[in-house]
Amino acid sequence: MSRLRFYWNLYKAFLRTSLVREMEFRANFWAKMLYNALWLGFFLATLKIIYRHTDSIAGWSESEALVLAATLYFIDALISTLFYFGLSELPTLVRQGTLDFVLFKPVDSQFWLSLRRINLDQLGSLAVAVLLGVYALTRLEYMPTPLNLALYIGMVLTGVLIFYSFHFMMMTLSIWLVRVENLWVLSDVFAQIGRFPTDVFERALRRVFTYILPIAFLATIPTKALLGKVSAGFLLFALAWGVVFFVAGRLFWKFALRSYTSASS
Amino acid sequence: MRSSLMKAYALLKIYIADSLAYRASAVIWMLTDVVHCLVMPLVWLSAYNGRDTIAGYNPGEMVTYYVMIAFTTNFIVSHIMWELSMEIKEGVLSQWLLRPVPMLWRLIAQNLSWRAMRMALFVPVAGLALWYYSRFTTLSPLSLGGLFWLSVLLGHLVSFFTAYALAALAFWLQETHSVFSLYYAPMLLLSGWVAPLALMPSWLQGVALVLPFRYTTAVPVEIAIGKLQGEALWTAIGLQLLWVLAGLAAAQVLWRKGLRQYTGVGM
Numbered sequence: 434m435s436r437l438r439f440y441w442n443l444y445k446a447f448l449r450t451s452l453v454r455e456m457e458f459r460a461n462f463w464a465k466m467l468y469n470a471l472w473l474g475f476f477l478a479t480l481k482i483i484y485r486h487t488d489s490i491a492g493w494s495e496s497e498a499l500v501l502a503a504t505l506y507f508i509d510a511l512i513s514t515l516f517y518f519g520l521s522e523l524p525t526l527v528r529q530g531t532l533d534f535v536l537f538k539p540v541d542s543q544f545w546l547s548l549r550r551i552n553l554d555q556l557g558s559l560a561v562a563v564l565l566g567v568y569a570l571t572r573l574e575y576m577p578t579p580l581n582l583a584l585y586i587g588m589v590l591t592g593v594l595i596f597y598s599f600h601f602m603m604m605t606l607s608i609w610l611v612r613v614e615n616l617w618v619l620s621d622v623f624a625q626i627g628r629f630p631t632d633v634f635e636r637a638l639r640r641v642f643t644y645i646l647p648i649a650f651l652a653t654i655p656t657k658a659l660l661g662k663v664s665a666g667f668l669l670f671a672l673a674w675g676v677v678f679f680v681a682g683r684l685f686w687k688f689a690l691r692s693y694t695s696a697s698s
Numbered sequence: 699m700r701s702s703l704m705k706a707y708a709l710l711k712i713y714i715a716d717s718l719a720y721r722a723s724a725v726i727w728m729l730t731d732v733v734h735c736l737v738m739p740l741v742w743l744s745a746y747n748g749r750d751t752i753a754g755y756n757p758g759e760m761v762t763y764y765v766m767i768a769f770t771t772n773f774i775v776s777h778i779m780w781e782l783s784m785e786i787k788e789g790v791l792s793q794w795l796l797r798p799v800p801m802l803w804r805l806i807a808q809n810l811s812w813r814a815m816r817m818a819l820f821v822p823v824a825g826l827a828l829w830y831y832s833r834f835t836t837l838s839p840l841s842l843g844g845l846f847w848l849s850v851l852l853g854h855l856v857s858f859f860t861a862y863a864l865a866a867l868a869f870w871l872q873e874t875h876s877v878f879s880l881y882y883a884p885m886l887l888l889s890g891w892v893a894p895l896a897l898m899p900s901w902l903q904g905v906a907l908v909l910p911f912r913y914t915t916a917v918p919v920e921i922a923i924g925k926l927q928g929e930a931l932w933t934a935i936g937l938q939l940l941w942v943l944a945g946l947a948a949a950q951v952l953w954r955k956g957l958r959q960y961t962g963v964g965m
Contacts, residue, residue, distance in 0.1 A: 464876050475883050482893050483745060486752045491744035613722045622729045626737055633737075633744045 443540065444548060451551035465554040473506055473561060476628065491632035496573040497660065498630065503566035504659075505628055505652035508592045510558035516597050519550035521617055524607035530695050543686055547601065581661050587668050588655035594675035595650050598682035599623055605682075608689040627651035647674050705799050712807075724816055728772065731820065734891075735768035735827050743834065753897045759838040759923055761831045763894055766840070766919045769824045770850055771891065773817040774915050776809060776858040779878055783868035792962040801953075802862075809858060838923045845931065849918035852938040857914045859945030866949065869956030884909070890916030896925070910945065913938045 455462055480502060484495040493501070523546055526532040535542050570577070577585065603619040610616065623646075631642050631649040642648040650671055657663045739761040746757055755763065782805075785791045794801060828837060864881065868874050886892055888902075888911035895906050895916055906912045917934045920926040926934055 461873075468876060468879060471880065471883055475887065478887065479892050482897055483741065485899070486897060487745035487747060489745075489747065490741055610722060612720070613726065615723050615726050618726050618730060622733050625730070625733050629737060629741050633740045635740075 440540075440544065443544075447549050448551055451553065455553050462554050466557045469510075469555065469558045470561065473558070473565075476502060476506075491630055493630045493632065494573075496569050497656070499569035499572070500566055500659065501630060501652050501656040502628065503562050503569060504589065504592075504656050505624065506565065507559060507562035508589060508596060508651060509624055510555045510562055511593055512596050512600065514552050514555040514559070516547050516600065518552050519547055520600055520604045522546075522550070523604045524611075524614060524616060527607045527693070528611055532693065533695050536690070536693075542690075543601070543683060547597070575660065577659050577661070580665070581659055584663065584665060584668050585655055585659040588650070588658045588663075588671055591668075591671045591675040592651045592655055595647050595678050596620075596623070598675075598678040601682045602685050605686050605689045608693050623648060624651065627653070630656075647678065650674060705803070721815070721819075724812075724819060728816065728819060728823070731768040731771055732823055732827075735764045735824075738893075739764045739831060753894070754925075755894060755896065756838075757835045759925075760894075761835060762828070762838040762840065762923050763919060765824050765827045765831070766922050767890055767915055768827075769817070769820055770853070770915050770918050770922075772820045773813045773850060774853045774857055774918070775889075776813075776854065776861040778805065778809060778858065779861045779865035779874075782862070782865035783874045783878070786865070786868040786956075786960070787874075789962045791960070795957075805862065813854065840922050841924055842922060845935070846918055846921050849921050849935055849938060852935065852942055853914045853918050855942040856910055856938060856945055859942065859949050860910055863945060863949035863952050866952035866956045869952075869960060885911050885914075888912060888916075889914050890919060894920075894925075910941045913941045 477499075480495070480498055483490065484498070488494065490498065523532075526535065526546075535545055538545060600617075600620040600623075603616050607613070607616055626642065627648045631639055631653045634642060639649070643650075643654075654663060654667070654671060658668070742752070742760045742764075743757055746752065750756060752760070782791075785794070794804065831837060864878065867877060871877065888895070888906045888909055890912065895903055895912060898906070906916070913934070917926065917938060921931060921934075
């Protein structure tokens with residue numbers, strides 16, 4: 434119990450330092466907000482171009498695709514707020530050998546690496562994602578039942594868990610691939626596939642993206658849950674997938690540390 | 699003359715070795731293109747819903763379009779401003795200014811070897827993608843003649859000089875990161891990366907005609923799949939040439955002005 438309190442206090446300290454950091458670079462804060470909005474606009478333009486020429490893609494109407502876009506954007510923003518920037522520093526720590534200092538600390542290294550940097554300029558994106566989702570549902574004239582909403586929230590959290598674990602595993606690769614400075618692209622590619630409903634893929638690929646590389650859980654399956662197209666039992670399956678992925682990420686990290694050579698010290 | 703050739707050869711040798719050393723990074727960057735030419739055609743194929751064409755593109759042409767845009771992007775689109783602006787800000791540029799080799803030379807050597815390697819890496823991917831799609835649809839015939847390659851080379855020079863000119867902004871601006879990032883949104887939209895320009899609303903097509911982006915990748919790909927022919931093709935190539943010259947002129951002016959006030963911080 435005191436261990437739990439210790440980590441909670443530590444997290445509060447992370448939050449405090451992140452806040453101070455943001456305040457220091459306030460102009461940058463707004464620039465990044467604007468930049469995030471621009472990329473959402475860019476993706477919405479892509480959707481608009483496609484739906485100028487068709488009413489549905491693999492059975493998804495424009496409004497349904499908008500709900501999906503809002504979902505992915507929300508998950509993406511949540512990841513960026515909580516984990517992304519801390520983890521993205523891992524390759525640099527490995528290259529400079531400063532990972533040693535992290536490993537010496539009496540704190541779980543995964544905890545420290547994942548949660549240290551809280552990126553508050555993504556809060557605007559979270560709000561925009563929610564607004565976009567509400568707008569799309571209004572356009573659909575669809576009111577989700579409480580059950581569907583609960584399923585949706587559960588699935589979104591699972592999506593976050595899966596995306597986080599995937600990003601952590603990709604960053605862990607830096608222990609071996611010391612010179613590769615663009616490992617983050619791998620996580621971007623993961624999200625890039627998830628932006629569209631996985632129903633556009635033929636059956637074999639769809640299976641791969643559900644059961645092997647769980648991209649469908651990022652946005653397609655949560656959105657289907659919200660729209661009432663997924664049974665409640667599926668949530669259990671999704672949760673199981675999330676847990677498996679998280680454990681895999683943790684084991685992979687422990688395994689990788691055995692190969693860490695502490696290059697420059 | 700002879701010593702110039704030797705210098706060029708030495709530079710090329712250095713940068714081929716350099717590109718090979720970073721091949722893992724190159725493969726990872728390429729994945730973005732691989733995924734793009736996997737996802738977008740499948741999205742469009744599920745959008746036809748039984749129709750024959752969308753804005754003049756039949757399914758086969760649509761698929762080939764995306765494979766070709768990903769293929770040519772590997773050679774054409776230059777991102778040189780990121781590294782160059784770093785060199786300006788950290789003062790690393792100074793060591794290049796002191797060498798008896800013009801700045802532009804080493805950039806061209808660096809760029810050509812890196813680009814050639816990336817395109818070569820992409821050949822098997824493009825082949826696999828075309829084979830995969832040939833099971834669903836009849837692919838569009840490709841015309842990869844001399845005009846296509848000429849257009850690819852011109853497209854690269856347009857992109858290269860634009861990026862080279864952009865890099866010079868680092869002489870005046872503290873923070874170039876956000877400016878460069880902003881450059882990518884119109885670039886991806888109007889160079890035909892997102893979708894063939896024929897599918898965009900007509901006002902946007904008008905915008906695309908007067909900006910340089912169309913003259914990087916959209917023109918060569920439209921030539922390859924036979925969408926640009928006859929007079930329109932020659933006009934497009936002429937405009938590419940014009941943008942190459944405009945880009946070169948802009949870059950030379952900006953670099954001359956910038957170098958005059960370059961202080962070589964960090965030396």
